[in-house]
Amino acid sequence: MMTTLVASRVSPGRVSAVISRNVGALRSGPSYWIVLVSGFFEPLLYLLSIGVGVGALVGDLTVGGRTMSYAAFVAPAMLAVSAMSGALAETTFNFFFKLKYMKTFEAVLATPVRPIEVAMGELTWAMVRGSVYTGIFLGVMVALGLTTPGWALAAFPATALVGLAFGAVGMWISTLMRGWQDFDLMSTGQFALFLFSGTFSPVQNYPLGVEILIQLTPLYHAVELVRGLCTGVLGVGLAGHAAYLAVMAVGGLWLAARRMEKRLCV
């Protein structure tokens, strides 16, 4: 997740040379599966380090009138981040790669398949991958006593919605990308969201202007929705967060399909 992101972006000129020359291997062979499986451990490690480790220093936290352990506060945020970065990795990096280098889509689009259907197919794969991650993560949370099985079941569809929303927007973004260097811009944004979307501390602590700004960004809504369900604090606000994500999903898909029509069916 984040650290890998930091590390791999240090010299993008070189990295992109590696990527573009190493094309075939990206989505085939055992290495892809190793990477896929190992991707799950990152949010878990963050949960253990910041949630449990730093959590021991923090003690309990009172948010919105409810007291919870710091780990219980951070865990849903890591879950939302995991859903986001899983969906984005699949729909931006891999999607862009196929769009630009493998010409997969041009071959597919020569058949009666419509761009929107291609986009849906890609998104479905991203969702499957993301759901496996979040499902296991919820299991770990239950085992650590950070949520109850009932609320975990309730949160699961919410994580799917988060994945769908970010996946759809990610796909749109990758149709706009000019080259690998644009991934730097994207990961910069992704990292800022990761740090400041109420993930590690409640947004109410930020200055009012910053707080309002954060409330406009997508990961904030994802974190709030997932946290509300995992901790069992229900409210009308949750519907608002869900609506925000649903609009992202629909809008992202619509824009992605439109861009693909333009780009491929000239």
Next chain:
Amino acid sequence: MTAGAVHPTVAVLERHLTLYRRLWQASVFSSFVLPVLFLISIGIGVGRYVGSIQDVDYLSWIVPGVLASTAFQIAIAESTFSVLGDFKWVRGYHAMRATPVRPADMIGGHLLYLVFRVEGAVLAFLLVVVFFGGLHSPWALVTPLVCALLTVAAAAPVTAFAASIDHDSYFALLFRFVVIPSTLFAGVFFPVEQLPAVVRPVAYVSPLWHAVELCRAATLGRAPAWPVAAHAGYLLACSAVGVFLAVRAFHRRLED
């Protein structure tokens, strides 16, 4: 030697610097901005709830940790794709091999370049941290030295690894199973004493923990967990073993 002549190690360093002059913009975010954002989010945001730890505020406590882990990550990240790439795609090391440059010069030049990169990030970070009031002792002046030692201790073994593999997907494993756990559990964000006793030795193995201890001792002006000589000795030992392995790996890869 005639005037203006240059040692092969320095020639290799110059090559990396020439490349960096073209690509430096991309590193600004990861080397300078990111550590500061991290400090604000965790140090200040979460620090508010932590209060004080070991008699200092949480921000001051994690400053040396974030400092050392920045050095650690730059050292490792720059020893992965670019090293493998210079064997496999760019073949820059093969080009050097046809000249008087020896594998030891290639590794020496690479490590000197990394120290340069790390020192840039370390000095910028220290400058920012002064304004946050995160330094409590003039001993903070030795942290660049500790970070230079950490750079070699971390980069040399990874360089050896990168020179021995054939496919870059191993790097994802390196980051996920070595670099990230090291960063998260090596005393950067919370004391390693909090770790279960069975896990603690893993932190002691990581060169990052030793550098964090030394940096924290320096910025807070107190004694580290182990004697200074033990921490520094461990980092030196990692460096020596790493350089030995790297030279051997370069020889193997460039021979035949």
Next chain:
Amino acid sequence: MSRRVADQPLIFARGLVKRFGDFTAVDGIDLEVAPGEAFGFLGPNGAGKSSTMRMIGCVSAPTSGELRILGMDPVRDGATIRGRLGVCPQLDNLDPDLTVRENLTTYARYFGLSRAEGRRRADELLEFVQLSDRANGKVEPLSGGMKRRLTIARAMVNEPDLVLLDEPTTGLDPQARHLLWERLFRLKQRGTTLVLTTHYMDEAEQLCDRLVVMDGGKIVAEGSPRSLIQSYSTAEVVELRFPDGLDGNAGYAAKLDGVGERVDPLPDRVLVYADDGDSAVAEVHRRGLTPASVLVRRSTLEDVFLHLTGRTLVD
């Protein structure tokens, strides 16, 4: 033993062997290359040319046998020897993130040259390989021929005593090849010692004063292109293509027995070696044979190679 360096062969090998595990790439070869010579290794892929070149370039240690480069031991004095060699490898290894000129100035530093001297030589060499107008551009957009010329310029940056070129024109289009040959010929005229490998007989004929033909790790013939043709072939070769019949080309070859000095049936044609091609053609017709096409040409190294090994060079 007080021979002056200038009299010594630049390359001296006796019983040189290179093995990779069970595979013997170079199987006991003897060589001597004198200063100022243009020397070639001709042979098909896998003949052991590149392995020999890597040993001469001091990047691969001989398994056994004696090898001296510039009078020195390549294992012990590798770095010193490499300082006086120029190497143009088979696979381009220019730095794509540096400019054309920076590729030369950076490389010059590897040889310990001062920055000013590196810049001076870079500009001079870019002029020589006709890339001055691309000096500040990137390497990536250069054509294959331009990249190869830049690699050759890079190999010259230390004013080497010996230039090694491994398949210098493989993969280039005919026009780029001719331009490159012309530049290499200029180098040769300046007195630079060239050692090159190739599987193109025309390249060997154009550039080499003397060459060895390699096959299966061994040297099968040695001499100037002209003397090799004289020893192993005839002045002219007649290429005959027949319509189907008579059990294929072997059948036709039997009918041609005694025409010229030798007859060689290939899958697609029959070669007749004769010093006088025209009279050989006349004899073919006298025997009542009616080939679909007839070509009389000069004998080449390709014919030499075919005679020596029974195989063609480029398959």
